[in-house]
Amino acid sequence: MLEELSQDILDVGMNAAQAGARLLKVRVTENGAKDTLTIILADNGRGMSPELRAQVLLCFRTTKNNHNKNLGLGIALLRQAAEECDGRFHLFTREGMGSIIAVQMRRSHIDRPPLGDMAASIAALCCTTGAMRVHYEHRCENKKIVFNSGELFDSDLDLNALSAKEMIAIETILNEGEMEIRKVCPDTIAA
Amino acid sequence: MDINDLKKLRDEAKKDLELRSGEHAYKITISMGTVGIAAGARDVMKAVIDELAKREIDDIPVTITGSLGFDDQEVVMSVESAEGEKVTYARLDTQKAREVVARHIDGGERVKEFIVGIAELPGNTEENAS
Numbered sequence: 020m021l022e023e024l025s026q027d028i029l030d031v032g033m034n035a036a037q038a039g040a041r042l043l044k045v046r047v048t049e050n051g052a053k054d055t056l057t058i059i060l061a062d063n064g065r066g067m068s069p070e071l072r073a074q075v076l077l078c079f080r081t082t083k084n085n086h087n088k089n090l091g092l093g094i095a096l097l098r099q100a101a102e103e104c105d106g107r108f109h110l111f112t113r114e115g116m117g118s119i120i121a122v123q124m125r126r127s128h129i130d131r132p133p134l135g136d137m138a139a140s141i142a143a144l145c146c147t148t149g150a151m152r153v154h155y156e157h158r159c160e161n162k163k164i165v166f167n168s169g170e171l172f173d174s175d176l177d178l179n180a181l182s183a184k185e186m187i188a189i190e191t192i193l194n195e196g197e198m199e200i201r202k203v204c205p206d207t208i209a210a
Numbered sequence: 211m212d213i214n215d216l217k218k219l220r221d222e223a224k225k226d227l228e229l230r231s232g233e234h235a236y237k238i239t240i241s242m243g244t245v246g247i248a249a250g251a252r253d254v255m256k257a258v259i260d261e262l263a264k265r266e267i268d269d270i271p272v273t274i275t276g277s278l279g280f281d282d283q284e285v286v287m288s289v290e291s292a293e294g295e296k297v298t299y300a301r302l303d304t305q306k307a308r309e310v311v312a313r314h315i316d317g318g319e320r321v322k323e324f325i326v327g328i329a330e331l332p333g334n335t336e337e338n339a340s
Contacts (some may be wrong), residue, residue, distance in 0.1 A: 021244075021247060021248055026247050026248075026252065029242065029247055029252060030242075030243075030244050030247050033242055033243065033274070033276055036275075036276075037276045092244045093244050096244065136252070139252050139253075139255075139256055140252065143242065143252055143255055143274055144274075146271075146272060146273050146274060147273060147274055147275070148239065148273045148274070148275050166213075167213075170213055170217070171216065171217065171220050179273060180271040180273070181223070181271065181272075182223040182268040182269065182270075182271070183259045183260075183262035183263040183267065183268060183270070183272065184219060184223060184263055184268050185216065185219055185220060185223050186259045186272065187259060187260070187263055188211060188215065188216050188219055189216065190256075191211050192211055192212065192213065192216060195211070
């Protein structure tokens with residue numbers, strides 16, 4: 020297990036980049052009344068065949084003997100994290116159409132990892148090799164933040180090449196948003 | 211700071227990045243697969259960016275990629291020069307990564323202690339074509 024859910028999001032988001040996605044949508048929704056934390060990752064990469072889909076769901080079975088670099092432990096780890104927290108996991112995918120991964124878990128579950136440094140994960144996903152744009156949304160109660168890396172580029176084809184100054188600026192913007200959210204709902208429930 | 215400030219910054223930075231054949235002609239790639247992330251690749255990336263910014267080096271693109279194939283030696287980061295030489299560093303932590311930025315990127319000297327591989331790329335075809 021990874022320490023933070025934001026690391027799982029980075030990990031699974033990297034799969035999208037490697038699947039040639041042009042767009043990755045990440046949506047995190049926290050609902051205090053229903054006590055749920057929902058993470059949805061949707062990409063328009065090349066998707067998975069039914070065989071590949073079955074493989075990626077099998078934890079620790081696939082990486083070493085299979086030289087297909089587009090699959091790894093990431094999805095299995097996120098699934099495990101969700102299921103250990105009274106959660107649910109869904110993977111919808113079709114070859115040539117992209118993939119949607121949706122997990123929901125009990126927000127107050129004692130084993131739920133903190134979301135952690137979302138700003139760093141999203142900022143990192145903004146500079147994958149290639150031209151994948153990231154659309155990020157984080158909602159909690161009545162607060163909502165949205166960040167779209169596509170707004171930074173003139174054309175959809177521009178490769179992600181950001182300067183250090185820009186990356187720090189992206190992280191600052193994201194962090195300011197996350198802090199607003201954390202004012203209304205703290206990351207970890209238990210003290 | 212908001213997205214409009216960022217766009218302004220982008221316009222300034224674009225000029226720098228387009229003139230990438232200058233003094234700091236490197237490209238940094240950090241391995242960000244599952245193992246890399248677990249080993250702290252995200253923190254290494256933050257350290258690299260911070261160190262670049264501190265040194266006011268703004269013409270070096272930093273990108274992330276999937277596993278580079280050194281899973282037992284994460285965190286892995288490669289520094290590619292405009293001439294096509296690719297130096298791969300391994301077993302990095304934030305401190306070592308800062309050292310690579312200071313000595314290799316800023317100083318132009320390879321950091322021998324952390325190197326796992328050096329490869330000459332077969333010409334920079336894209337740049338030659340233009």
